[in-house]
Amino acid sequence: MNIRLTPMVAALGLAAGMMMSSAATADTIKIAIAGPYTGALTQYGDMVKEGVDTAIETINANGGVLGNQLEAVVIDDACEPKQGPVVANRVVNEKIHYVVGHVCSGATIAAAPVYNNEGVVMVSPSATSPAVTDGKNYDMIFRTIGRDDQQGPAAAEFIVDKIKPKAVAVLHDKQSYGQGIASAVKDDLEKAGVKVVLFEGINAGDSDYSAVITKLKSAGADFVYYGGYHPEMGLLLRQGAEQGLQAKFMGPEGVGNPDINAIAGPAVEGMLVTLPADFTTDPANAAVVDAFKAKGRNAGGAFQMTAYAAVDAIAAGIKGAGADDPSKVAAWLHAHDVKTPIGDISWNKQGDLNAFKFDVFTWHADGNKSVYQ
Numbered sequence: 184m185n186i187r188l189t190p191m192v193a194a195l196g197l198a199a200g201m202m203m204s205s206a207a208t209a210d211t212i213k214i215a216i217a218g219p220y221t222g223a224l225t226q227y228g229d230m231v232k233e234g235v236d237t238a239i240e241t242i243n244a245n246g247g248v249l250g251n252q253l254e255a256v257v258i259d260d261a262c263e264p265k266q267g268p269v270v271a272n273r274v275v276n277e278k279i280h281y282v283v284g285h286v287c288s289g290a291t292i293a294a295a296p297v298y299n300n301e302g303v304v305m306v307s308p309s310a311t312s313p314a315v316t317d318g319k320n321y322d323m324i325f326r327t328i329g330r331d332d333q334q335g336p337a338a339a340e341f342i343v344d345k346i347k348p349k350a351v352a353v354l355h356d357k358q359s360y361g362q363g364i365a366s367a368v369k370d371d372l373e374k375a376g377v378k379v380v381l382f383e384g385i386n387a388g389d390s391d392y393s394a395v396i397t398k399l400k401s402a403g404a405d406f407v408y409y410g411g412y413h414p415e416m417g418l419l420l421r422q423g424a425e426q427g428l429q430a431k432f433m434g435p436e437g438v439g440n441p442d443i444n445a446i447a448g449p450a451v452e453g454m455l456v457t458l459p460a461d462f463t464t465d466p467a468n469a470a471v472v473d474a475f476k477a478k479g480r481n482a483g484g485a486f487q488m489t490a491y492a493a494v495d496a497i498a499a500g501i502k503g504a505g506a507d508d509p510s511k512v513a514a515w516l517h518a519h520d521v522k523t524p525i526g527d528i529s530w531n532k533q534g535d536l537n538a539f540k541f542d543v544f545t546w547h548a549d550g551n552k553s554v555y556q
Contacts, residue, residue, distance in 0.1 A: 211254040212247075212507055214239070214497060215274045217284030217294065218309075220259040223388075223414050226440050227286050231308055232257065233480040234490025235283050238498075241474055248498045249507070260290045264359075267293030275301045280509040283493040286486070288312035288360035299323045304509045304516075306496055308489035311435070312363045316533040323513045325530055327492040327523070328459060329539030331360070334435055335367025337541045338408065338457050342368075343375045345543075345555070346431065348406035352381040352399050354419070356411030361387075364435050365410030380404055385415060392419055396426050405430050412437040416454075417446025424450035431455065436485045436541075444550055454546040455555065459525070461542070462488040468524045492523035 216235050218228035232255075239253045247253060256279060260266040267290040274282055275297065282298060282305040285291040291310035298305040299321045306325045307315065313330050342348065351372055355365035362384065369379050380402040385395055396419070399407060407423075407430050409416050416438040423430065433455035444451050463472050463483045471491065475482035482488060499521045500512035520529045529537050543555040 211252045212281070212501065213254045213256050213277075213279045214494065215256045215258050215270075215279045215282045215284070217258050217260055217270050217274070217282055217290075218286035219262040220257060222261040222263070224262045224287065224412060226442055227262070227309065227437075227486065228259075230484040230486040231283065231286055231490040233475065233482075233484075234308065234487040234492075235494055237471070237474050237478065237480060237482075237487075238491040238494035240478070241471075242494070242498055248501045249505070251507070253494070253498070260285055260287075260294075262287035262290055264289035264293045266290060267295075268297050270294060271297035271301075271303075274298070274303060280304065280507065281497045281512075282306070283308060283490055283497070285310060288315060288363070289358055291315050292359060295319070295321060295324050302509050304497065304500070304513050306493040308493045309436075309486045310360075312359050314359055314363065316535055319533065321534060322517075323509065323534075325493075325496065325513075325516060325534040326536060327489045327496060327525065327528065328486075328536070329541060330535055331364040331435070332367050333539055334457050334541045335364050336371050338364075338433065338435070338543070339368050339371030339375065339377075341455075341457075341543050341555075342372065342406065342408070342433070343377060346406055348377070348431075350378055350380045350403050351406045351408065352383075352402060352404035352430075353379055354381075354395065354407060354409045354411075355384050356387040356415055357384040358387060358411070360435075360437060361409075361411035363410070365408065368408050368410070385411075385419075387411065387415055389415075390418065392422055393426065395419075396423050396428055399423070399430065400426070400428055407432045409434045409438065413440035413443040414446060417443040417451070420447040420450040420454065433457075439485050439544070439546070439552070441550055443546070444548065449548050451546055452548040456544050456546055456552070457541045458485050458544050458552075459489060459542075460540045461554070462525050465524070471524045488524050492521075492525045492528065495523040496521045496528070
């Protein structure tokens with residue numbers, strides 16, 4: 184049976200064929216963003232997403248990676264450890280080779296062995312617990328943030344040198360991240376001869392911390408370090424003020440969330456927090472900061488720049504390896520420095536940064552923060 188094609192039909196067929204060919208050859212490299220997009224800690228996930236989105240947009244506008252565009256795939260773990268492996272297996276099943284995340288240490292610890300065993304490169308911009316990498320012999324796991332045993336000593340040194348308290352209480356939320364950094368601070372304080380009058384865990388999610396505040400007052404604590412996240416810190420600050428507790432509070436980057444102001448109210452004024460250095464003040468990052476602003480995003484949060492750096496690291500690894508091959512990318516990252524907005528970064532054998540700077544900030548009731556002077 185002979186069919187005669189009109190010129191228009193033939194042209195349409197040719198155009199369709201060209202479109203199919205283009206679709207077949209054009210490709211994207213997917214990067215999962217694993218973090219809390221439901222639950223009480225969604226702002227941390229939003230910080231990471233802002234950094235990842237801005238980095239991907241910038242890289243894609245400059246031609247992508249090896250001619251391919253990058254594509255973000257957001258996957259929610261609600262910062263729950265039990266969701267870590269669930270998310271990791273979804274990443275594997277969807278054949279995604281790279282992950283920025285997880286955000287919270289508990290979920291990261293739970294997900295990491297899946298990624299490592301299945302050959303997925305994971306770069307966390309925010310999980311600081313040493314347990315993410317210690318003793319694991321991982322090849323595929325990296326961070327673009329320092330560890331609690333870097334952040335904890337920085338906090339302890341600051342307390343000893345700048346605050347000089349008479350009696351310190353150290354509290355934590357009984358979770359991997361919070362208890363880990365609280366323990367590091369306690370150990371370093373005691374080594375420096377500072378009296379720790381109370382070391383105690385509280386239950387995350389509780390609404391009344393009157394009992395522990397009574398203990399703080401009875402112990403005569405004039406300084407409280409809390410390892411955990413902002414919802415509990417906000418309540419401790421507010422309820423402490425209501426009960427006449429005369430003590431200054433300090434916490435790690437997990438408490439440095441703008442939502443703490445609504446929880447603590449005026450009592451948040453003067454809270455101290457260790458955070459990654461403010462990389463937005465580096466003149467070399469002016470174009471990066473402008474890229475955030477152009478999309479109505481804030482580059483100055485705790486994890487935006489470390490998340491941007493995580494994407495930069497993945498992109499550099501793919502370019503350096505010359506292929507979208509996560510095993511080769513991981514090997515390249517272990518052997519090379521990467522230029523990022525948080526500086527030129529490099530990793531040790533277990534995927535931790537060789538150096539990272541935490542600064543101490545004073546938190547203000549108007550929602551701003553300032554480097555402690």
